[in-house]
Amino acid sequence: MTQPSERKVLRYSVSLVTQGEHRFYTLTMPSEVLAETCYVVDRFDDPIEGFQRTLDKRRASEIAEYVDSGLGTIPSSIILSAQPEAQLKIVGQGKTLEFTSHKKAFMVLDGQHRVFGFSLAKTNMRVPVVIYNGLSRSDEAKIFIDVNSKQKPVPSELLADIKKLAEYENQSEEYMRGIFDKFHGNSDSALYGLVSPAKASKDKISRVTFNLAIKPIIKIFASRSDVEVYSILNSYIHSCRFALKKMDYSDGITSPTVFRAFLSIFPDVAQRVKSSGGEYTFDNFWNVIMPISDKIKISQMKKANNSFKALAEELIKAIKTDFVL
Structure with missing residues (x-):
């Protein structure tokens, strides 16, 4: 065990910044030093003093892999x-910050997953750091709240839309992008004018919603191209919109x-079409889903809220039709 007299004294060049009633120091610090000197107090470990979120080890591991990739x-x-x-x-005339290396030298107010990720990484890197000094526990909690409530995360719709630009798409995401873009850009699309590529919109289907809906059924298309998948799904969604129109709920498809x-029921519908020997056309899809417009009420659609599985059932x-021999 390291004795107090053996603890390292570390020094780094800093700049003093004043914002409102607070002053803090900005500097860069080796990631390995952060890993050795920082800690968090979460609500689970200490319900009285703690205010941090519980650590997500998977997220920290992803950060470590990102750092070790050499591109991070x-x-x-x-x-x-x-x-x-x-x-x-x-x-040093106010330009150097000095502190003693200790496992509880600094409490993390923001960035706990990054700090833990650095501790897991094999690669050491220089990291920008902001250090407050002389804060009470109340001040620390207030800054934690301010940092986490004032920062607005980038919408998931925008992240999904720019993945191609960043060359981050995997094969599945690239495949779904091709299908979505055809629904967005083709004039014969059942969703023409009803999809939003880069942001959430009240009366449109976002890329994120589209991907969530299509990802579970992608496997049934086997090796079909995105052009073929678009053609089949477009016919199907046209039939769904026709059913909704007969229910006087034309805008329902954007929910x-x-x-x-x-x-989610597409595989069942497609299987019925295939069993009858038909092609995947609007007419054949409509013959299968026709009862929906008679048996399902608008109130059932609207009451479903976020439970798409319950509505799918x-x-x-x-x-389902009664079997007659």
Whole structure:
């Protein structure tokens, strides 16, 4: 065990920043030093003093892999609060920060997964850091709240849309993109004007919603191209929209719940079409789902809320017909 007298004294060049009533220091620090000197207090470990979220080890491992890939760059600052164990002081005419290396030298106010990820990584890297000093526990909690409530995350719809530009798409995502883009751009699309590629929109189907709906059924298309998949699904969705129109609920297809429910029953509908020896056309799909417009009420659609699985079960019941020999 390292004795207090044996603890390292570390020094780094800093800049003093004043924002409102707070002052803090900005600097860069080796990731291995962060891993050795930072800690968190979460609500599970200490319900009285803790305020951090429970650590997601999977997320930290992903950060470590990203760093070790050699391509990783994490420019956002880790925000820390110096603790008494750090014995922090400013030397060198106010331009150098000095502290004692201790496992509880700094409490993490923002960036706990990055810090833990750095500890798991084999690669050491220089990391931007912000250090507050002399904060009370109340001040630390307030800054934690401010940091996590004022920062607005990038919408998942935008991230999904720019993955191609970043060359981050996997094969499945690239395949789904091709299908979505055809629904977005083709004038014969059943969803023409009703999809939104880069942002969530109240009356449109976002790329994220589309992917959630189509991903579970992709496997049934085997080796078909995205052009073929679009053609088949377009005929199917046209028939779904026709059913909704007969129910006087034309706009219902843009409801994420309704859209995902109809897509989730597609394999059952397609199987019935195939069993009857028919092609995957609008007419043949309509012959299967026709009972939906008579047996399902608009109120059932609207009451489904976010439970697309429950609505899908009702749709399946509706298309089942009594067997006659």
